[in-house]
Amino acid sequence: EVQLVESGGDLVKPGGSLRLSCVASGFTFSAYSLGWVRQAPGQRPEWVSFISAGSSYIYYAESLEGRIAISRDHATNSVFLQINSLTADDTATYYCVRKARTAMVADFWGQGTRVIVSS
């Protein structure tokens, strides 16, 4: 069974930073791209970033580029998202997702980790 378990969400002050983590299991970690999709309360989802299986290709949403960094660790089957210079607009649930092999879609989702940016 595919499982994606996120952690690291928190209440953070504007201007702060956060590192989100996701541990994957139930599939061949080295064979899939993994990423993050966020969803602000009552809003549509938004692709944030994804990293290819071998880390050779990375996508960042234009609205976040320069403030985020994605990485993965094959030793621990983990993917990470570093977000800097947080603003209230970053308040959302952040989902770890597995990207489908043949399409730019999220075929499995974690349950999400909440990030709240507030003073």
Place this chain on the structure above:
Amino acid sequence: EILLTQSPGTLSLSPGERATLTCRTSQSPDKISLAWYQQRPGQAPRLLIYGASIRATGIPDRFSGSASGADFTLTISRLEPEDFAVYYCQKYGISPYTFGQGTKLEIK
């Protein structure tokens, strides 16, 4: 940027009825592919359809997708109680990989 417009915003139907949801692209869909997701309250979205008409693994065959020009359609042939949720389309093939604003399918 290619925009996605979902309609209707809210669809009120009864279990057993047929649901038709639409996602329209603002530009020619030649290089665009489309996916559909279902999101139940308090849950993460779930992939239903990709490539406009390919069901994801484990998705019941009452869900189907189709495309005609700039219009993409998700059809649920006979609504089950668990189908009442919010549905999002998502484009890919050309970045950004944006989602539509959603259609809420509610029980009439």
